[in-house]
Amino acid sequence: MDSVTNLEARLRAVEDRLEIQALAARFSDAVNERDVTAFAQLWASGRPIWEIGPPPQSRAEGIDEIIAMLRRLFQIERYFMQMTHSGVVTIDGDRATARFVERERGQGDDTYYDNLAVYDDVLVREPAGWRFLERHYRYRFLDQTPFEGNAFPVTR
Amino acid sequence: MDSVTNLEARLRAVEDRLEIQALAARFSDAVNERDVTAFAQLWASGRPIWEIGPPPQSRAEGIDEIIAMLRRLFQIERYFMQMTHSGVVTIDGDRATARFVERERGQGDDTYYDNLAVYDDVLVREPAGWRFLERHYRYRFLDQTPFEGNAFPVTR
Amino acid sequence: MDSVTNLEARLRAVEDRLEIQALAARFSDAVNERDVTAFAQLWASGRPIWEIGPPPQSRAEGIDEIIAMLRRLFQIERYFMQMTHSGVVTIDGDRATARFVERERGQGDDTYYDNLAVYDDVLVREPAGWRFLERHYRYRFLDQTPFEGNAFPVTR
Numbered sequence: 001m002d003s004v005t006n007l008e009a010r011l012r013a014v015e016d017r018l019e020i021q022a023l024a025a026r027f028s029d030a031v032n033e034r035d036v037t038a039f040a041q042l043w044a045s046g047r048p049i050w051e052i053g054p055p056p057q058s059r060a061e062g063i064d065e066i067i068a069m070l071r072r073l074f075q076i077e078r079y080f081m082q083m084t085h086s087g088v089v090t091i092d093g094d095r096a097t098a099r100f101v102e103r104e105r106g107q108g109d110d111t112y113y114d115n116l117a118v119y120d121d122v123l124v125r126e127p128a129g130w131r132f133l134e135r136h137y138r139y140r141f142l143d144q145t146p147f148e149g150n151a152f153p154v155t156r
Numbered sequence: 157m158d159s160v161t162n163l164e165a166r167l168r169a170v171e172d173r174l175e176i177q178a179l180a181a182r183f184s185d186a187v188n189e190r191d192v193t194a195f196a197q198l199w200a201s202g203r204p205i206w207e208i209g210p211p212p213q214s215r216a217e218g219i220d221e222i223i224a225m226l227r228r229l230f231q232i233e234r235y236f237m238q239m240t241h242s243g244v245v246t247i248d249g250d251r252a253t254a255r256f257v258e259r260e261r262g263q264g265d266d267t268y269y270d271n272l273a274v275y276d277d278v279l280v281r282e283p284a285g286w287r288f289l290e291r292h293y294r295y296r297f298l299d300q301t302p303f304e305g306n307a308f309p310v311t312r
Numbered sequence: 313m314d315s316v317t318n319l320e321a322r323l324r325a326v327e328d329r330l331e332i333q334a335l336a337a338r339f340s341d342a343v344n345e346r347d348v349t350a351f352a353q354l355w356a357s358g359r360p361i362w363e364i365g366p367p368p369q370s371r372a373e374g375i376d377e378i379i380a381m382l383r384r385l386f387q388i389e390r391y392f393m394q395m396t397h398s399g400v401v402t403i404d405g406d407r408a409t410a411r412f413v414e415r416e417r418g419q420g421d422d423t424y425y426d427n428l429a430v431y432d433d434v435l436v437r438e439p440a441g442w443r444f445l446e447r448h449y450r451y452r453f454l455d456q457t458p459f460e461g462n463a464f465p466v467t468r
Contacts, residue, residue, distance in 0.1 A: 003316055004159055007323060011163060014170055014326055017334075022173075025242035028257060032274065032296070081272045081296050083257050084242040086337035086396040101340060101395050105272060105297060114461070116393045116417060118344065140344070140393050141417060143461025149270070149299025160315055167319060170326055178329075181398035184413060188430065188452070237428045237452050239413050240398040261428060261453060305426070305455025 013091070019130050020089050020123055024100050027132070028082045031070070034154055039070055044124050044131040052137040077106035077113060079151035087119075094125040102137070107151045116141040169247070175286050176245050176279055180256050183288070184238045187226070190310055195226055200280050200287040208293040233262030233269060235307035243275075250281040258293070263307045272297040325403070331442050332401050332435055336412050339444070340394045343382070346466055351382055356436050356443040364449040389418030389425060391463035399431075406437040414449070419463045428453040 023042060030039035043050075043063055050066045052058045060069040074080075087100035098121040106113035122134040179198060186195035199206075199219055206222045208214045216225040230236075243256035254277040262269035278290040335354060342351035355362075355375055362378045364370045372381040386392075399412035410433040418425035434446040 003320075004163065007163060007316065007319060008159075010323055010327065011166055011170070014323070014330060015166065017330060018170060018173060021242070022244070025244050028242055029244045029255060032257065033255075079296065081257065083239075083259060083272070083395075086333070086340055088334070088337050088341045099341060099345075101344065101393065103395060107297075116395070138467070139464050140391065140466075141419075141461055141463050143459070145460040147299070148301040149297055151297050152295050154296075155294070160319065163319060164315075167322055167326070171322065174326060174329060177398070178400070181400050184398055185400045185411060188413065189411075235452065237413065239395075239415060239428070263453075303455070304457040305453055307453050308451050310452075311450070 016091050016096070016125075016130070017089055020091070020096055020098060021087065023123070023130055023132065024084050024087060024098070024119070024121075027135075028084045031073075031080065031082050032154070034074060036067060036070060040067055042132055044126060044133045046133075048132060049134040049136075050132075051135070053139060055139070055142070076108050076111065078108050079153070080104070080106040084119075096123040096125075096130065097121060098123060105147075107147075112144055112146045114143045114147060115139055172247050172252070172281075172286070173245055176247070176252055176254055177243065179279070179286055179288065180240050180243060180254070180275070180277075183291075184240045187236065187238050188310070190230060192223060192226060196223055198288055200282060200289045202289075204288055205290045205292075206288075207291065209295060211295070211298070232264050232267065234264050235309070236260070236262040240275075252279040252281075252286070253277060254279060261303075263303075268300055268302045270299045270303060271295055328403050328408070328437075328442070329401055332403070332408055332410055333399065335435070335442055335444065336396050336399060336410070336431070336433075339447075340396045343385075343392065343394050344466070346386060348379060348382060352379055354444055356438060356445045358445075360444060361446045361448075362444075363447070365451060367451070367454070388420050388423065390420050391465070392416070392418040396431075408435040408437075408442065409433060410435060417459075419459075424456055424458050426455045426459060427451055 027042055047062050050060045058069055060066045083103040085101035087098050089098045100119045102117045102119055104115050117137050117139045120136040121132060123130050124133045183198055203218050206216045214225055216222040239259040241257035243254050245254045256275045258273045258275055260271050273293050273295045276292040277288060279286050280289045339354055355378060359374050362372045370381055372378040395415040397413035399410050401410045412431045414429045414431055416427050429449050429451045432448040433444060435442050436445045
């Protein structure tokens with residue numbers, strides 16, 4: 001029984017790690033597929049914080065402001081892709097921090113956006129699973145000069 | 157015994173998720189390393205479907221057509237790298253769907269290819285493990301104008 | 313009891329895979345965050361090898377040379393991001409090989425660096441966990457012509 005308890009703790013650690021990685025993946029998927037409903041489910045109850053930049057800077061506190069900020073960004077970036085690369089995750093009980101390497105490309109009406117950045121995250125385990133309590137997007141490279149090629153709307 | 161059965165089910169769920177992520181990683185590795193044998197092992201028996209685009213569009217049904225399509229693409233893209241980012245995976249018994257964020261860069265004789273896309277996938281669990289039943293590559297950004305720099309052949 | 317032993321072996325296989333992926337993620341994080349201490353902890357005892365290129369080529373053997381090489385690269389690339397994508401991992405007892413898809417962007421004083429590559433790795437399991445015994449960075453695309461936009465230093 002002791003060995004089963006020990007196995008359960010190890011398995012739980014694996015599940016936690018994978019769930020947090022999946023949460024970051026679901027974030028990219030929701031913004032790329034322009035799925036506001038899926039996006040809303042990624043955030044902790046209470047007063048989660050979503051911050052991008054500076055520069056440029058956007059900041060929202062609470063799920064209503066977060067959804068409003070997402071809709072504003074969707075209006076600016078008519079075509080948009082977020083690419084989530086590897087991340088480091090540190091779990092401490094029901095709290096975790098993570099940092100994911102990101103790249104984004106966006107295009108609007110005469111606007112262009114290509115950047116490299118990291119997302120510095122704070123996560124909490126809630127009854128329904130891990131959720132973002134804070135996401136801070138820190139730019140490392142930012143290019144807003146025009147790029148070539150075609151962009152295609154999301155269809156399925 | 158009950159707790160062991162429960163642990164086994166949870167472990168199986170973790171293994172499934174990791175195996176599907178590994179399958180997508182093996183896909184990128186096989187095309188990047190130009191390994192046709194490894195590529196052939198990623199597909200389900202029966203009549204798997206591999207579709208890219210439009211635009212441009214390529215489509216193959218069945219492993220023979222799929223291998224022929226890969227060889228055609230290798231001729232066009234003499235230098236090629238596929239970058240697989242995060243993906244969302246939904247498992248339902250022996251079936252799964254997934255969507256991975258992709259970026260590709262290719263170069264041929266006077267051709268250039270740089271794109272961002274998603275792979276929409278259907279997977280099945282076969283006796284030997286998870287395999288692709290369908291892969292649909294949907295472009296989001298596509299740039300075929302010349303880029304700078306050098307490309308290097310695969311060597312080891 | 314037999315089923316518990318079997319579960320433990322399967323769980324260990326999952327942990328090994330995740331630990332190796334986390335090691336590659338920690339490598340990118342350490343170079344991106346310019347954290348020499350974290351970087352030093354990723355390497356095996358004995359005489360690990362870190363090789364980049366050619367071209368250009370850098371090579372170090374042993375942790376002292378490896379740290380010196382990292383510091384040299386930090387001087388050249390004042391702004392730098394390494395993006396680790398998917399990788400294939402093959403584990404054989406306490407040894408493993410892996411190949412990760414990479415992209416890097418760097419900028420220095422009048423130098424520019426944008427590349428796609430793979431990291432061919434050899435890993436060993438040590439008492440404290442998996443470590444890199446060898447990393448070989450093989451360029452597939454390399455562009456050192458100027459790019460546009462702004463770069464930002466690491467801050468937190």
